[in-house]
Amino acid sequence: MTQPVTTLETTLETLAALADDKILAVNHRHGDEHAVNLTKLRAVAKDLKKNQPLAVELWNFEDSAARLLSLLICKPKEFCAADLDRMLREARTPKITDWLLNYVVKKHPQWDELRLLWLDDSNPDIAAAGWSLNTFAITKKLKVLDIDQLLNIIESEMKTAASRLQWSMNECLAQIGIKLPDHRARALDIGERLEVLKDYPTPPNCTSPFAPIWINKMVKRENS
Structure with missing residues (x-):
């Protein structure tokens, strides 16, 4: 049938x-x-x-x-x-x-082509998608990224970015600190100075999105 x-x-x-x-x-x-x-x-x-x-x-x-x-x-x-x-x-x-x-x-x-297209968009919600793909590239295709340049942009723009874009940039900052030991100290320093999401309400047993806490907790977990 x-x-x-x-x-x-x-x-x-x-x-x-x-x-x-x-x-x-x-x-x-x-x-x-x-x-x-x-x-x-x-x-x-x-x-x-x-x-x-x-x-x-x-x-x-x-x-x-x-x-x-x-x-x-x-x-x-x-x-x-x-x-x-x-x-x-x-x-x-x-x-x-x-x-x-x-x-x-x-x-x-063509995800990487879309990443580059969206990063340059004037709409912060579209740019946020580009930053999400930056984070994806850290583990998927690191060679397409200039990590120092990303950290420079985060350092200068994340503090005042629109909410969704700020969230995506902060996630990228945290993943740089977690996955790339050579850049961890700078990622932690940027997070400490900018204090983005430092006071974000976090339920018990969940990891804070504040980058320094997030980085340190995940690195400790991976090394335990």
Whole structure:
């Protein structure tokens, strides 16, 4: 017996049935717009399997839950770089942006070209994506980076950067300190002097995003 064809309409009906106003209210506080529990969303994606045509349809529908599902069932290499650039600019919310970068862009053969393109963008949210790819490059393809130049930019610009861009630059600073021992002392010094995210509220048993604490804790863990 053949399996029924999955259509955009039936998939949207599934997402609508899973929508929960309480989840939406929580997500709104974080700048997100989806009303579907992400564990349940992943279960839907597992049932659908990879389906690039449906993924494109879901993305173009412009609903946040539909776009998150799209990113789970798409085939990253079937997008061109221009598609991914457009999608980043359409992403709107932190969760969609995060999943787009981690589940799609980082698996695309042109991720480094996109990194350079986005770093030069005047929109701080787009530039933040470029900095996230700088962090990715530290472990994926270190040779494309000039670490001293990155530290110079962080030192001069991170303190006054817009929030999402500041967060991405701070993550890059921390990973430089964690992964690159030759640059660790300077990374720690920059973090101590700039004090970015020093007072960020951190739940118990979680690592502070303040770079010096983050670096020292991870280095200690790796060396233990």
